[in-house]
Amino acid sequence: MLTRLYIANYALIDQLEIEFNDGLTIITGETGAGKSIIMGALSLILGERADTHAIRDRQAKTIVEATFDIKDYRLNAFFDNNDIDYYEHECIVRREIGVNGRSRAFVNDTAVTVSVLRELTSHLVDIHSQHSNMLLSRPQFQLSVLDNIAGNASMLKTYSARYSHYKALQSMLRSQQESYNKGKAEMDYLRFQLNQFDELKLHKGEEDELEELQKKLSNVTDSKEALWKVETALDGEENSIISQLSTLSQVLADTENNLSEIAGLSDRMQSAVIELKDIAHSVMSVNDDLNDDPEQLEQVTQRLDAIYSLERKHNVKSVDELLDIEARYRRQIEEIDNSDERIGQLKHDIEVQEKELASLSHQLSTRRKQAASDFVCQLLPLAQGLGMKNLKFDVKFIPVGYGPSGCDAVEFLFAFNKNQDLLPVQETASGGEISRLMLSIKTIIARIMNLPTIIFDEVDTGVSGDIASRIGDMMGDIAKHIQVIAITHLPQVAAHGMHHMKVFKTDAVDGTYTSVQVLNREEHVLEIARMLSGKDVNQAAIDNAKSLVAMSE
Template identity: 35%
Template sequence: MLASLHIANYVLIDNLDIELAPNFSVITGETGAGKSILLGALGLLIGQRADTSAIAPGKDRCVVEGRFTGFDPEIETVLDRYDLDFDAEECVIRREISAKGKSRAFVNDSPAPLTALRELSDFLIDIHSQHKNLLLGDSYFQLNVLDIYSGKPELSDAYRTAYRAYMTKKKQLEELRAAVAAADSERDYLQFRYEQLENAHLLSGEETQLQEEQQRLTHALDIKRELSRSYALMSDDEQGLLLGLHRADDALASIEKYYPDASAYRQRLQEMRIEMGDIASDLGRRADDLSYEPERLAEITERLDLIHSLLHRYGADTTQALIAIRDELGERLASITAGADDIARLEGDVRALHQDVLARAAELTAERLRSAEAVEEALSRTLSLLGMPQVRFSAAV
């Protein structure tokens, strides 16, 4: 029901606020008092068209706002369809018309199209005028009469619940199909990229290790030459460092019996000889083991070229980043495969819910047919009492 009405700058009304009492309210007045203006303002709230002539002279806009309470909860389905907020306690509709010819409508403070206002009006307000009755021609009202007259309105509620569940699941299925189709359209591209990275057999930190080995092999001859030279400087039989240390030890040994400090020096020299001997041995072994390997160098260069190409192509900085991209591609491909399984599951759910809807619809339809026959008989009897014995009333479902 309409609980309150606010009108500002509409035709002859500057500002008006009406609070209506519950149940039954009457507005009376002689001809020209403004009753039709109130009906015109209400017409704006149910989606009727308006022009700038509705704006009070000298004003830049008019506003009509109605607050409704105690309405049919079925209104929520209309609000959901237009993505509007639902409040179980009240519904507020506001209409604004500017002098520039622009019209705006709001439902619970959210912008709404006029079509939404027209649909909501069936649940909120019914304006009766001479020679017109809106409800009797409304199919929703007619079916509601049959459901109430049958004494089993729960059948209609059960059908609505089943239908909403079916439509919700069907929407989920359609959205999933669209998502999978969009993903499937790029599946080949994703598969190509994944296989390109997978076949590269990347290792974390591999690039750094290969670059170090490449440097070593590139300068293998220089390294071998300098290692050999270092070994020679230490081990030469005539001028090597080890020979010099040996001769220094002999010199100190010759004075050790009358220069006791020579023993300490000899001890330190012997430690140096052992350490330098190890170094010389290691240098010699490294020099012998090291060789120039053009095949291995070519292999490493080719591998680095591949890694650098992948880094550039995928905008990555390290092989670890490439591995992360590969794993992400794998997950996306797996989700596409899983999406197909989810579609199959949802299709089964939709079929089951659809069968439930059909069963409840059949039950509801059968009850409405029985109710329609009862309404036909009751109306015929009542109209006969009103002096119309030959009347025939037929309800077609």
């Protein structure tokens, strides 16, 4: 339950600290005193959007901090899952709005996202205001009421996961079918392109090899003539280089006997002769192997032309890049060819998911129908106790396709007068009747969900007299089980309060401030008397207030 609320630098509040107790706490105050400001601060704790216009002093940050007693609510798993320190008896939630307008959220001094904050506080407190009455006409709210009564939270979580997977599979199937249809339209084009590659049968590095061979074949005649000249000069005539060197080598050998200074030169000369003979042999061998082949040259040139043409077509500059394009075409064709198999598998997976969804949605529907029967039995006496003695109520189930919450749509149907047809609430109920219906529904949900705290923000608008007293009785009954905080303008409701706080404004030199006063027993009676008679409280109003308090106890 909420045990403490601290507000600093928020709207008309400079600094305010309020301590709360269990049971029914009443908050009253004149219009404009600042009750809505306190509710606005509480909404920040619940994860609502921060409004920078609410910052009082633009040079300081706004702080709203709430302390909750959580010892009986088994929330340790939530704290573990979100890496937040868990204290068995206490949880401190804080929102800060910096001077730059940036909002930050903390749980037990650990920074958290607003979504985490919102999830946590949804287990701790529920605020019901006049605006909440509009929810009663919304189908999703009506369905959530039945799910709360049926205790469907766990099953809905399982169903939601299956449904998300089901929708993802459907999306994948649509995408796969679109790709397949598009691919089939492109298949002829892809096969035509690939045929050109198949005809060439390209291999890595081929272009360089062909260009080298083309160069070689194009210059065979010139090469053979040059090699013949070298071969002839070296060893082809009587006066060849080798012949002359051999003669000179012998001359040196004969001279060495008479001139020791040239010893060994003839051997060196002879080595040169041997090397030149080897060169001449190699030149002759290459020349013999080198044949002029115009037909081969034509074949090489044609293949190179085909490669160059394909490169220009695909705007690339090498065979390696062409091979990459060929591989891509093959992959695309393979993917299209395999699409039938993938589409078949996806259809099978969708069928499996549909069977699981059918089973889960049937279970949800069965539980909701039982909950609807229980809900009717619980709501009618509560609402009739609030003055709607002729109320008739039923829940209409409308089968729909698989949706995020199952296969059910529901519609709450009401009749408030005798011989009146059952109609949707927005077509038959007044504002006061909707307020009382919502109060009754919240009473039922609060009992089932075991929420620590429920806050009623002027939900008694549009009622008075005996009905107002009955609303006070109902709030008092709820407060026997959970903490109830009620902001009210009705003395009949305020009289039921175990604790009473008065919100008021004071004017100072530097501005107007909102404050809160915790009332004692005597002040409680006087405030109810003021609510009965206005500013001028007389003894009759005080006696009437005492009577209201006595009747509520």
